[in-house]
Amino acid sequence: MTDTTSLAEKLTAHFKDTISGCETDRDQITLVVTPSHLLSTCEALRDEDDFSFSQLVDLCGVDYSTYGQVDWATEETTATGFSRGRETTTTTIDTDQRFAVVYHLLSIKHNHRLRLRCYLPEENPTLASVTGVWSSANWYEREAYDMFGILFEGHPDLRRLLTDYGFIGHPFRKDFPLVGNVEVRYDPDQERVVYQPVTITNRVLVPRVIRDDHRYIPDEEPSDA
DSSP: OOHHHHHHHHHHHHHHTTTTEEEETTTTEEEEGGGGGGGHHHHHHHHHHHOOOOOOEEEEEEEEETOOOOOOOOOEEEEEEEEOOOOOOOOOOOOGGGGEEEEEEETTTTTTTEEEEEEEEESSOOOOOTTTTTTHHHHHHHHHHHHHEEEEOOOOOOOEEEESSOOSSSSSSSOOOOOOOOEEEEEETTEEEEEOOOOOOOOOOOOOOOOOOOOOOOOOOOOOO
């Protein structure tokens, strides 16, 4: 029995009432935790001697709203170029699981790594802050709030981290427009920076590759001259 298999069995047995799944892929264990049991699960993972996950290495948000959809077929190109012609595949996503917060944990004592995933609904995605369990979660949660709009209850200072305080929207959401909602410019009359509605026109860029391949160019007939 490998260390990964042994750890997965211990985790499943210990948290059978608080998790909704335990997945192992490429020697990586992922626990799917229900939001209501997140804090108690995190505290047990940190404090229980069998686990001792003392460090939160990373925390990130995920938006699954377009998961499984394909817009561009880039694996096959013809000798004459690349076209917009495509077959779009659509996967229906459960709105109760549109968002997720993923925690990457490290146990220095046992040399184990663990991934926690907690799904959140599309409407008002809110989750308990784990800053009281791992202080390193502070800025990670601020980033997830800024980029995805996920609220962390109990966070000591849940402000935007990467965008401006006047920024509108959350840019890592799949429905956020690529051109944004507002733009910033300097107004010489007001002598200050102002926000205004974005003036960029949405358009679809179509890549096209034209190749001159000698395999597809017929040999020239020799001239009679």
